[in-house]
Amino acid sequence: MKSHHDHHGAHHHGPVAHEPGAGADAAYRQAFESAQPDAGRRVIPLDLEARELDWQFVPGTTTRAWGYNRQIPGPTIEARVGDVLEIRFTNRLPQPTNIHWHGLRVPAAMDGTEMVQHSVAPGGAFVYRFRLPDAGTFWYHPHSNEPVQLEMGLYGALIVRGADEPQLDAERVIVLDDVRLDQHGQIAPFGGIVEHHDGREGDTRLANGKAEPVLAIAAGQLERWRVVNASTAGYIRLSVGGKPFTILGTDGGLIEAPVTATEVLLATADRVDIAVGPFAEGEELAIEALQYLRRTIRKRRDEAFATLRVGPARPTAARIPERLRTIAPLAPATATPNRIVKLGIKLSLRRMVDFVINRERHHRDKPVKAGELQVWDVVNTTLMDHPFHLHGFFFQVLSVNGEPPAWRSWEDVINVPPRATVRIAWLPDDRPGSWMYHCHILEHHASGMMGHFDVVS
Ligand SMILES: [Cu+2]
Numbered sequence: 001m002k003s004h005h006d007h008h009g010a011h012h013h014g015p016v017a018h019e020p021g022a023g024a025d026a027a028y029r030q031a032f033e034s035a036q037p038d039a040g041r042r043v044i045p046l047d048l049e050a051r052e053l054d055w056q057f058v059p060g061t062t063t064r065a066w067g068y069n070r071q072i073p074g075p076t077i078e079a080r081v082g083d084v085l086e087i088r089f090t091n092r093l094p095q096p097t098n099i100h101w102h103g104l105r106v107p108a109a110m111d112g113t114e115m116v117q118h119s120v121a122p123g124g125a126f127v128y129r130f131r132l133p134d135a136g137t138f139w140y141h142p143h144s145n146e147p148v149q150l151e152m153g154l155y156g157a158l159i160v161r162g163a164d165e166p167q168l169d170a171e172r173v174i175v176l177d178d179v180r181l182d183q184h185g186q187i188a189p190f191g192g193i194v195e196h197h198d199g200r201e202g203d204t205r206l207a208n209g210k211a212e213p214v215l216a217i218a219a220g221q222l223e224r225w226r227v228v229n230a231s232t233a234g235y236i237r238l239s240v241g242g243k244p245f246t247i248l249g250t251d252g253g254l255i256e257a258p259v260t261a262t263e264v265l266l267a268t269a270d271r272v273d274i275a276v277g278p279f280a281e282g283e284e285l286a287i288e289a290l291q292y293l294r295r296t297i298r299k300r301r302d303e304a305f306a307t308l309r310v311g312p313a314r315p316t317a318a319r320i321p322e323r324l325r326t327i328a329p330l331a332p333a334t335a336t337p338n339r340i341v342k343l344g345i346k347l348s349l350r351r352m353v354d355f356v357i358n359r360e361r362h363h364r365d366k367p368v369k370a371g372e373l374q375v376w377d378v379v380n381t382t383l384m385d386h387p388f389h390l391h392g393f394f395f396q397v398l399s400v401n402g403e404p405p406a407w408r409s410w411e412d413v414i415n416v417p418p419r420a421t422v423r424i425a426w427l428p429d430d431r432p433g434s435w436m437y438h439c440h441i442l443e444h445h446a447s448g449m450m451g452h453f454d455v456v457s
Helices: 024-034 146-151 193-198 442-447
Strands: 043-058 061-068 077-080 084-091 100-102 125-131 136-141 156-161 170-179 204-207 214-219 223-229 236-240 245-250 253-261 264-266 271-276 284-290 303-313 339-348 352-357 374-380 386-390 396-400 413-416 421-426 433-439 450-456
Touching (some): 043 077, 043 204, 136 223, 136 271, 146 442, 156 170, 170 214, 193 352, 193 442, 386 421, 413 421, 433 442
Parallel strands (some): 170 223, 214 303
Antiparallel strands (some): 084 125, 100 136, 136 156, 170 204, 223 271, 236 264, 236 284, 245 253, 374 421, 386 413
8 A cells, every 4th residue: 555644744653664683583583483373474573662751742841751662652553454563562660561452353362451461560571472453543552550551651553554445645643642731741640539530631632642733734635544542531522623524444444434524522542534634725723622521520621632734735646435345234233132231330438439340340241152242232320421442352333222323333442421321242253361341431440340251262
């Protein structure tokens, strides 16, 4: 596929794929290759290091933060379907960590949670190695002390391209986040009742690690934007100056046909691929989150993440096909659920309420058998929104409160509105081991709104 992204500086970080190194590195790889069924595949090696760094979220203000490879976001990892990713991870943080590959269908042992591996101690290392089976916009982040580690800056995008991607004039990865800085420009102390309830939201809104940057686009062109919501808790009702854009894909890659919209809701951890443009020279548009009231104590309003400035025209060769992909339905909307996952709250002596699943903190759920269709009702018994995330598998949304979704797609995060029931279907393929689902408002997850279960062969 032809890539034009360098023309606009759309990526702050170049592709990270590089050729295998010499010496011990090559010998190591050869030994690993021969023991793996991946021989003959392209291996993308990457050294990833988590450490403290000085970072300017706001120009002129230096903030002590944490990042991968001394940058926020961490390097954008780019690959093709079928490639093998080999991440040699080193932890230079003052606390244990790990890396979860959000949305990727990896073996259970590579899921990067405390359930499947010991967190990597300070000074320690771990090699993540797995094949990339699906095209899409994914991301990576720690799955250890998450409310702190993500807020400090540990996250990055992971892009996997398929053979048949729509051809646009340029491509851009936009990782959105909000961070709470104190009066000294440092990450504000964590905790408190509001933060426990709402999840942590900050007033400094970031696009690719910078507060409200100005992005440039050429007049007349259509760009593909891969947008990731890496916020701890914030929802982003994404708007690009109120102009129509075209939704191309969601969590698990392309949808069946393009959908025109003027806004799209990204719950925490959600991704969307959109085609934006063409605009006229001189236009200036706000890339912003429109007000979304998710029944928090602290209310937000329309808030800008970045400004898009339209420069001189360039020719366009963009073409968005009428059909993007075929997604066979897993089950009819009327399918009978074989499991109910209740997102709830429970009174707690420690913190007034705990966030729970089926009335239990860190719910131990029944195993599922590989190859057996799962139809789950995810029921929100609370008065606030919760973004439900399933690890390691994509699901289809069959209905929300009995109504079919606007389009069919593969998802790994779905917002469950207050008092709503979302019916999902998913098919566990044969990747036995321990898996989990949880609310992706990280404070709710930490409080106990998660379940774990085994996939058995
Ligand atoms: Cu939640």
